[in-house]
Amino acid sequence: MVAKVTKKNNKTSYTNENEGEEGYVKVSLVNQSVFIRKKKSCPLRDISIAEINYKNLRLLNKFLSERGKIIPSRITNVAVKKQKALANAIKRARHLALISPINKEVISN
Amino acid sequence: MALYETVFIARQDLTAEDVDALANKLAKIVTDGNGKIVSREYWGLRNLAYKVKKNARGHYVLFNIDSEYSAVAELNRVIGFNEDIIRSLTFAVESHSEESELFVSANAKEFKAGKVTVKKEPSKIDLVLDQVQFES
Numbered sequence: 735m736v737a738k739v740t741k742k743n744n745k746t747s748y749t750n751e752n753e754g755e756e757g758y759v760k761v762s763l764v765n766q767s768v769f770i771r772k773k774k775s776c777p778l779r780d781i782s783i784a785e786i787n788y789k790n791l792r793l794l795n796k797f798l799s800e801r802g803k804i805i806p807s808r809i810t811n812v813a814v815k816k817q818k819a820l821a822n823a824i825k826r827a828r829h830l831a832l833i834s835p836i837n838k839e840v841i842s843n
Numbered sequence: 844m845a846l847y848e849t850v851f852i853a854r855q856d857l858t859a860e861d862v863d864a865l866a867n868k869l870a871k872i873v874t875d876g877n878g879k880i881v882s883r884e885y886w887g888l889r890n891l892a893y894k895v896k897k898n899a900r901g902h903y904v905l906f907n908i909d910s911e912y913s914a915v916a917e918l919n920r921v922i923g924f925n926e927d928i929i930r931s932l933t934f935a936v937e938s939h940s941e942e943s944e945l946f947v948s949a950n951a952k953e954f955k956a957g958k959v960t961v962k963k964e965p966s967k968i969d970l971v972l973d974q975v976q977f978e979s
Contacts, residue, residue: 778971780971781971784938828892829930829932830903830930831891831895833892834893
């Protein structure tokens with residue numbers, strides 16, 4: 735959980751305040767302040783599973799690597815159920831030649 | 844009765860009339876088996892992402908079906924025999940989705956090449972996608 739720990743002396747923390755730093759929470763201990771990385775939430779939290787289908791090519795394209803591979807949820811932080819739906823949708827779109835299996839470019843007429 | 848979705852890709856050298864005739868023929872198989880075609884979509888003559896049976900382009904047709912499995916199985920069997928169809932996909936769905944962004948017209952006849960589809964307001968999905976960023 736603790737990804738980045740910055741020890742700070744009391745003196746320096748006054749002059750060097752990084753509280754606004756994105757993705758980190760400042761936790762004050764007795765003699766030092768520690769920055770703990772927040773848990774990232776799913777980028778698809780506002781999109782329902784029904785909307786993740788093989789027709790939505792722009793959505794699928796976002797989760798492909800340059801070589802057309804599915805980016806693992808370890809990197810994208812997509813929730814497990816949605817990652818499964820995403821993977822199925824990408825495989826259907828590949829079968830129907832809507833997206834290429836070897837590169838990222840989306841074909842549109 | 845269960846809900847199914849069928850998409851098939853017809854050969855590139857078929858004319859719009861041929862595609863409509865083919866789609867009507869397949870739709871009749873479902874209706875003869877006491878099924879119902881809820882809606883039909885034609886996605887136009889699209890470029891394929893890779894060549895399929897030496898075709899670089901193909902006519903995409905989608906059926907939303909409400910029917911027993913037997914009619915859908917018969918439809919699949921006929922699609923397998925038909926040489927005008929280069930690729931197909933059938934699967935069960937919980938609910939039929941609305942018109943997708945790929946939708947062009949209901950029938951191939953109404954489709955006009957080069958017709959510019961009206962760009963709608965950015966959808967909810969687009970707004971979410973703009974914010975999605977991750978290190979890869």
